[in-house]
Amino acid sequence: MRLDFSVSLSAGAPVVGVDGEVDLLTADDLYEFLATVIRQRGPRLSVDLRRVTFMDSRGATAMLRARRLARSLGGNLTLVGPSAPAALVLRAVLPDQDLAPPDPAAADVRRPQPHPLG
Numbered sequence: 001m002r003l004d005f006s007v008s009l010s011a012g013a014p015v016v017g018v019d020g021e022v023d024l025l026t027a028d029d030l031y032e033f034l035a036t037v038i039r040q041r042g043p044r045l046s047v048d049l050r051r052v053t054f055m056d057s058r059g060a061t062a063m064l065r066a067r068r069l070a071r072s073l074g075g076n077l078t079l080v081g082p083s084a085p086a087a088l089v090l091r092a093v094l095p096d097q098d099l100a101p102p103d104p105a106a107a108d109v110r111r112p113q114p115h116p117l118g
Helices: 027-041 057-072 084-093 104-110
Strands: 003-010 013-022 044-055 076-080
Touching: 003 027, 013 027, 013 057, 027 044, 027 057, 044 057, 044 084, 057 076, 057 084
Parallel strands: 013 044, 044 076
Antiparallel strands: 003 013
């Protein structure tokens, strides 16, 4: 399982790109990377989750911990376009966060469909 990170700037604030699976084996790496960005570049940042292919509760907890760190330093962590797998888990951990999927097709994956017979 591989997890890749990138950092770019948007309006002077860091945007961290996350690519891959965020789970038991990689969640601590994600948190440590985000914490380093927060400490080195300031507590206002965005995290782009469009390329996350899987996320479990450990990944969501890492995001929550990073958001708490940013807020404790006077900033905030904003999620950008979480993929359907990430949004599904994050809704349970960060219910106050706007987690609109990046495209309408992703929303259909999570919406229960009525059974044709009933």
